[in-house]
Amino acid sequence: MKVINLEELNDTDRDVQHGNWRSRRFVLASDKVGFSFHHTVLKAGTDTEMWYANHIEAVFVYEGTGTLVNRDTGEEFPLRPGTMYLLDKHDKHTVKAETDISTACVFNPPVTGREVHDENGVYPLITED
Numbered sequence: 001m002k003v004i005n006l007e008e009l010n011d012t013d014r015d016v017q018h019g020n021w022r023s024r025r026f027v028l029a030s031d032k033v034g035f036s037f038h039h040t041v042l043k044a045g046t047d048t049e050m051w052y053a054n055h056i057e058a059v060f061v062y063e064g065t066g067t068l069v070n071r072d073t074g075e076e077f078p079l080r081p082g083t084m085y086l087l088d089k090h091d092k093h094t095v096k097a098e099t100d101i102s103t104a105c106v107f108n109p110p111v112t113g114r115e116v117h118d119e120n121g122v123y124p125l126i127t128e129d
Contacts, residue, residue, distance in 0.1 A: 002031070006039055014113055020046040020097075029110040036110035042066070042097040051092040055107045060084045064101035069094040 009015050009024040016023045020043055027037040042048055042064075049071070061083045068077040068085055071092040077085065079101060087093065095101065 002027075009039075016113065020048040023105075025111070025113050027110070029112045031110075034108065034110065036107045036113075038105040038107070038111075040103045040105050042095055042101040042103070044097055044099045047094055047096045049092075049094045051090070052087055052107075053090050055109060055111070056090075057087045058084065058106045059087075060104045062102055062104065064097065064099040066095060066097040066099070066101050069096065 004026050006024060006026075009026070014025040014028065016025065021040055022043075023038045023040040025036060025038045027033060027035065029036060040059075044064075051071075061079050062081050064079070064081070066079040068079055069075070070077075071094060077083075079085075079095070
């Protein structure tokens with residue numbers, strides 16, 4: 001059993017910060033459970049383009065508001081507390097954060113924590129030995 005408080009992740013190698021977002025990773029590939037689990041905050045007033053070409057991601061919004069845009073279809077979906085979205089087709093998407101948006105995210109395959117979005121918003125597929 002593993003029990004972790006979010007604050008315990010602050011300023012560790014599991015606390016990844018980028019211009020538009022901060023992601024604290026509770027569970028990573030090294031935990032060997034088949035998924036990774038993150039607490040991610042997207043900053044108010046930002047647009048973040050992402051495309052998980054190598055991962056499936058489920059996102060649960062529990063605080064904040066914004067818009068999710070499917071860049072392939074142009075569809076827009078409101079984001080608010082209680083909204084879940086699943087990027088099950090490696091969807092190219094943009095999150096437009098009106099306010100800070102707090103989310104809980106699950107990735108499969110799990111991320112290692114060393115991934116960085118490339119110029120297309122993609123995480124490379126890095127595996128644990």
